[in-house]
Amino acid sequence: MRLRNASLAFGDRTLWAGLDLDIREGEFFAVLGPNGSGKTTFLKALLGAVPLTTGTVEVGGRAPGRRGDHVGYIPQQKMFAPTTPMRARDLVALGIDGHRWGIRLRSRAVDRRVDALLAKVGATEYAKVPVGLLSGGEQQRLRVAQAIADNPRVLLCDEPLLSLDLNHQQAVSGLIDAQRREGAAVVLVTHEINPILDYLDRVLYIADGKFRIGTVEEVMTTEVLSELYGSRVEVSRVNGRIVVVGLPDATTHAHAPEPHQEEQPA
Numbered sequence: 001m002r003l004r005n006a007s008l009a010f011g012d013r014t015l016w017a018g019l020d021l022d023i024r025e026g027e028f029f030a031v032l033g034p035n036g037s038g039k040t041t042f043l044k045a046l047l048g049a050v051p052l053t054t055g056t057v058e059v060g061g062r063a064p065g066r067r068g069d070h071v072g073y074i075p076q077q078k079m080f081a082p083t084t085p086m087r088a089r090d091l092v093a094l095g096i097d098g099h100r101w102g103i104r105l106r107s108r109a110v111d112r113r114v115d116a117l118l119a120k121v122g123a124t125e126y127a128k129v130p131v132g133l134l135s136g137g138e139q140q141r142l143r144v145a146q147a148i149a150d151n152p153r154v155l156l157c158d159e160p161l162l163s164l165d166l167n168h169q170q171a172v173s174g175l176i177d178a179q180r181r182e183g184a185a186v187v188l189v190t191h192e193i194n195p196i197l198d199y200l201d202r203v204l205y206i207a208d209g210k211f212r213i214g215t216v217e218e219v220m221t222t223e224v225l226s227e228l229y230g231s232r233v234e235v236s237r238v239n240g241r242i243v244v245v246g247l248p249d250a251t252t253h254a255h256a257p258e259p260h261q262e263e264q265p266a
């Protein structure tokens with residue numbers, strides 16, 4: 001993925017400007033920042049779903065959003081309605097690009113692939129349950145299975161770990177990283193950096209119309225975050241976790257768990 005002099009504004013509100021960035025194959029890249037800073041919009045620009053205000057974006061050397069791009073997308077979580085007429089395995093099967101399978105083998109081969117994907121995300125036991133009856137975390141695991149079903153070269157994930165318990169956070173981050181090890185470029189939006197800390201190559205931190213790109217060590221510092229937020233923000237490491245203290249109130253994420261009252265998710 002390549003962005004050059006990219007800016008995105010809605011009316012007179014600029015989310016970011018002057019963004020130059022290359023994300024290479026096999027890179028695990030996270031996008032961080034407070035509510036409304038433009039993280040989802042950044043992913044949508046990479047999907048070709050939102051046009052840049054200025055500058056250019058390319059995915060695999062071409063404009064994004066074309067058929068056959070081999071881009072997997074885990075959208076921000078929305079619950080399925082209880083009456084959605086689809087079983088868990090049907091949702092995963094939607095991620096499989098049918099035309100790449102021989103006609104005679106198609107349904108059996110697709111079934112086998114779906115079974116393997118369900119097993120990978122720990123969803124085998126609810127394969128036949130209607131998706132609308134599953135919990136948020138169970139639905140989320142299916143979305144992950146759907147997004148990786150076709151071995152995408154680019155995997156764009158919008159808060160994929162939200163509403164997962166610790167075990168499944170680890171399992172799902174491991175699956176996303178496995179895709180990266182196979183050569184995919186991963187871009188992952190998150191409010192919680194700690195579950196993916198071991199996998200991360202670089203981060204983009206967006207706040208208040210400004211941004212910083214670099215390794216975790218370069219970006220997640222008291223100096224850099226204080227500058228981005230325009231107020232004193234303390235960043236420290238506790239038992240290998242990153243703890244950020246002093247984020248302005250309005251930037252607390254509404255649905256992220258808060259470990260302690262004075263700690264806020266990074």
Ligand SMILES: Nc1ncnc2c1ncn2[C@@H]1O[C@H](COP(=O)(O)OP(=O)(O)OP(=O)(O)O)[C@@H](O)[C@H]1O
Nearest residue numbers: 010015033034035036037038039040041042076253
């Ligand atoms: N199509 C649009 N037209 C106008 N404003 C928009 C549009 N899409 C997004 N915005 C605004 O742009 C800002 C960034 O939105 P975005 O969803 O990218 O934020 P985010 O960083 O992903 O936030 P969150 O952490 O809450 O998910 C928000 O203030 C949003 O209201």
